[in-house]
Amino acid sequence: MQQKLSFRHFLSLPAVIYMVIITQIPFLLTLRYSLERWNLLRPERRKFIWFEKYPDILQDVNFWIIILNTIVLVFSVVLITLLLGMGLALLVNRPFPGRGIVRTLLITPFLIMPTVSAVLWKNVLFNPAFGLLAAVFALFGLPRPDLLANHPMESIVTILVWQWTPFMMLILLAGLQSLNQEEVEAAQMDGANGLMLFGYIILPHLRRYIEIALLMETLFILSEFGVIFVTTSGGPGIQTTNLSFGIYQEAFLRWNIGEASILGVYAIILANIVVSFFVRVLQRGQSEGLAIT
Amino acid sequence: MTKKYKGLWLTLLTYGIALIFFFPIFWMVLTSFKTEADAFAFPPQLMFDPTLSNWRIALFESPFLSALSNTILITLLSTTVALALGIPAAYGLAYFPTKRSNFTLLWLISTRMLPPVGIIVPLFVIARDLGIRDTVLGMVIVYTSMNLPLVVWMMRSFFLDVPYEILEAGRIDGTNLWQEFRFIAIPLVVPGLVATFLLCMIFAWNEFFFAFNLTVTQASPLSVYISSFKTAEGLFWAKMSAGATAAVLPVVVAGWFTQRQLVQGLTMGAVK
Numbered sequence: 001m002q003q004k005l006s007f008r009h010f011l012s013l014p015a016v017i018y019m020v021i022i023t024q025i026p027f028l029l030t031l032r033y034s035l036e037r038w039n040l041l042r043p044e045r046r047k048f049i050w051f052e053k054y055p056d057i058l059q060d061v062n063f064w065i066i067i068l069n070t071i072v073l074v075f076s077v078v079l080i081t082l083l084l085g086m087g088l089a090l091l092v093n094r095p096f097p098g099r100g101i102v103r104t105l106l107i108t109p110f111l112i113m114p115t116v117s118a119v120l121w122k123n124v125l126f127n128p129a130f131g132l133l134a135a136v137f138a139l140f141g142l143p144r145p146d147l148l149a150n151h152p153m154e155s156i157v158t159i160l161v162w163q164w165t166p167f168m169m170l171i172l173l174a175g176l177q178s179l180n181q182e183e184v185e186a187a188q189m190d191g192a193n194g195l196m197l198f199g200y201i202i203l204p205h206l207r208r209y210i211e212i213a214l215l216m217e218t219l220f221i222l223s224e225f226g227v228i229f230v231t232t233s234g235g236p237g238i239q240t241t242n243l244s245f246g247i248y249q250e251a252f253l254r255w256n257i258g259e260a261s262i263l264g265v266y267a268i269i270l271a272n273i274v275v276s277f278f279v280r281v282l283q284r285g286q287s288e289g290l291a292i293t
Numbered sequence: 294m295t296k297k298y299k300g301l302w303l304t305l306l307t308y309g310i311a312l313i314f315f316f317p318i319f320w321m322v323l324t325s326f327k328t329e330a331d332a333f334a335f336p337p338q339l340m341f342d343p344t345l346s347n348w349r350i351a352l353f354e355s356p357f358l359s360a361l362s363n364t365i366l367i368t369l370l371s372t373t374v375a376l377a378l379g380i381p382a383a384y385g386l387a388y389f390p391t392k393r394s395n396f397t398l399l400w401l402i403s404t405r406m407l408p409p410v411g412i413i414v415p416l417f418v419i420a421r422d423l424g425i426r427d428t429v430l431g432m433v434i435v436y437t438s439m440n441l442p443l444v445v446w447m448m449r450s451f452f453l454d455v456p457y458e459i460l461e462a463g464r465i466d467g468t469n470l471w472q473e474f475r476f477i478a479i480p481l482v483v484p485g486l487v488a489t490f491l492l493c494m495i496f497a498w499n500e501f502f503f504a505f506n507l508t509v510t511q512a513s514p515l516s517v518y519i520s521s522f523k524t525a526e527g528l529f530w531a532k533m534s535a536g537a538t539a540a541v542l543p544v545v546v547a548g549w550f551t552q553r554q555l556v557q558g559l560t561m562g563a564v565k
Contacts, residue, residue, distance in 0.1 A: 008470055011385025012397055015378040015441055022438035023404045029415035088310065096304040104549050105315040111548035112318065113499045115520040116537040120321050122523065123530055124332075132320060135336045162314070167559065174556040212560050223408045226501040226516070230523040244502070247410040251417070252506060260414050268411040275406050 027268070033261035040255035049258075057262055062238060070242040070270070072153065074221045077160045078214060084161065085168025085213075090198075092169065093176040103173075110166035118230035121159045122148065126231075152232045152240045159227050164220075168213055175209035176202070208282070215278040222271060243267045325351075325535035332530040351535035360518035361540075364498060366429050367514055371436035372493040376486075378437070379444030384474060386445065387452035388460070398449070401442040409502050420507055427509040435503050440493040447492070447558055451485030452478060488554030491547045498544045515540040 037053070038046045057063050092103055109117065125132050128146035137144050147155045179202065187201055225244040228234055234241035234249065241249070247267065251260035324332050326343040334341075351357055386394050416435065417426070425431035455478055463477045479486070501516040508517060519540055522533045548555060 005391065008385060008389045009391050011389070012382035012394075012445070015382035015401075015445060016397060018378055019401065019404050019438060019441060022434065023407060023412060026412035026415035026419070027407065029418070030411055033414060033418075088307075091303060091307040091310070094300070094303065094307075096300075096307065098308070102307055102311040103552065105311045107548065107552060107555070108318055108545060109314060111495065111545045112541050113501075113516050113519065113537075113544070115501050115516045116321075116541050117317075119519060119522040119533060120317055120537060123533065124320060124324060125317060130333050130335050130337075132337055138336065162317070165314070170552070170556050171560060216560060219406055219408075223410060223502070225410075226505075226520070229505070230520050233523075244408070244410045247413070248506065251414050257414055257418070264408075264411045264414060267408045271406060271408045271411070275403075 030261050030264045030268075033257050034265050036258045036261075038257040040257060053259060053262055057259065057266075063263075065238055066241050066243055066246045067270075069153070069238075069240060070222065073157065073160075073224065073242055074218055076157045077164060077221050078217055080157070080161045081164045081168045081217065082210070082214065084165045085172055088165065088169040089172035089176055092173060107166040107170060109162050110164065110170075112163070114163065114226040115230055117159060117163055118227045121155075121162075122231045126155060148231055149236070152236065156227055156231060156240055159231065160221065160224065163227075164217055167217060171209050171213040172206060175206045179205050211278065211281055215275070215282075218274055218278075219271065222274065243270065321534045322538050324531055325538050327531045329528040329531050332534070333528060347531040348535045348539075351532045352539060355532075355536065356513075356518055357515075357536050357539070360513055360515045363429060363432075363512055364514040364516075367432045367436060367512070368494050368497040370429070370433045371440060371497050372490060374433065374437045375440040375444045375493055376490065379441050380448050380486075383445045383448035383452055384478065387449045398446070401445055404438070405442040413503070413506055416503075417506060426507060427511045429512050431507055432504065432512055432514070435507065436497045436500065439500065439503075440496055443493060443496070443558060444489055447489045448482070448485065450557070451482040451489075454485075455481045485554070488551050488558065491551045492555065492558035495544050495548060
């Protein structure tokens with residue numbers, strides 16, 4: 001159909017121009033800075049060096065530790081929240097008295113400002129001398145643990161799981177509530193037990209919800225910064241430094257704009273790998289007859 | 294085990310998990326009414342003489358209020374600009390699609406998937422050079438870009454839910470674009486509009502990474518102020534809890550009232 005373009009076809013132009021200026025120009029500048037030797041503490045030494053530094057970073061063992069930390073963090077949080085969120089969604093999907101209140105209580109951790117969660121867990125819950133957890137251990141006659149010092153990664157995973165389980169639960173619950181009840185009842189009449197029901201009807205129905213929830217959560221945890229900054233500052237050493245925190249240190253503590261930008265480029269590549277993987281999975285689902293909306 | 298007992302057992306389990314999940318928040322609120330000495334009592338106290346003194350100190354004898362006013366200003370302004378740019382875009386993409394519409398929509402999503410660390414360095418340099426680092430204006434500009442794709446995707450899905458016949462009827466009656474938008478479409482998507490507004494508000498209110506790297510003191514919002522309690526020294530738990538409770542209250546209440554739309558917003562409208 002031949003279309004005559006008029007004003008109404010350009011309603012999205014202001015939004016698009018705005019997004020190009022605010023996100024694409026900085027993105028191109030990141031690429032440009034990554035080719036420079038540029039430290040804000042010594043601006044007179046600024047020099048264009050092409051890709052000279054790119055391989056150096058790949059040979060740095062610390063870089064790979066940071067990448068590994070990033071991946072460990074994402075995988076553990078996403079996996080645990082998926083299991084917990086699925087369990088909770090199934091539990092909350094049942095009719096029982098006080099369901100609305102229970103649901104409200106459960107989603108609250110996700111609404112809390114991440115820096116509030118972090119200072120709350122770090123001080124009031126995890127503090128080895130006066131914290132709530134120490135009190136629970138003392139109650140059972142056990143030594144009071146210093147979790148953030150001795151198990152920093154596990155502690156951060158715990159805080160993030162607390163924050164993100166409600167997210168997973170919310171989306172899976174929406175999926176469960178869109179399930180065709182007649183289909184479920186028909187299967188039950190045919191003698192399907194709970195496990196068969198879950199495996200053959202509920203899980204296939206939830207697949208798209210799970211995939212989208214996993215994608216969104218993975219992207220957010222990949223960029224996690226606040227909780228790490230507040231609780232461990234990436235330490236001890238670089239045990240809990242992820243890519244986001246590493247870039248922050250390089251850029252705003254060492255003022256090394258050039259190398260921070262290279263790390264930024266690597267972060268963008270990593271996010272792109274994740275997104276294209278999920279897009280492929282989602283498209284596969286689509287071609288099997290599951291529509292996007 | 295009979296079916297009834299199994300159901301009861303599962304219900305109790307659900308209650309138990311909900312209480313465990315909510316307990317840290319309950320404990321934070323409780324701590325905010327303690328004296329600092331009670332907050333540090335070991336073992337921790339469930340019963341104590343409640344006091345409001347820490348609330349007074351946390352709210353009025355600290356940078357809390359200036360951080361709060363920054364947060365409110367940045368949140369409201371960025372959400373308003375995002376809606377002003379995003380709603381017409383959503384309207385156009387929903388009702389007047391062109392060959393490029395699909396690409397535009399996907400591209401908008403891809404900007405939301407760009408890791409913030411990938412652009413923070415240039416944003417910092419640009420903000421510094423333009424003199425808008427550590428200003429409300431600078432934060433509004435960045436947060437608008439954070440929420441704009443969300444507005445477009447959510448509002449588009451709400452516009453698509455409007456029955457086409459209604460718009461058609463209006464066009465036959467000879468309404469122009471503005472009348473059709475203002476008097477037919479907008480009244481029909483008010484609930485969606487409110488949900489979108491609240492979601493943008495939640496994201497802007499809670500954001501930390503950009504705020505922390507692009508502000509120093511003048512424009513620092515609450516998320517940055519609260520992070521200053523990361524130090525482990527000193528008696529400050531009650532004061533911190535009071536400030537933190539006050540900081541999260543508006544968003545928690547907003548989130549409680551938008552539980553249903555929250556799902557749609559968190560998945561860019563892909564899941565309803």
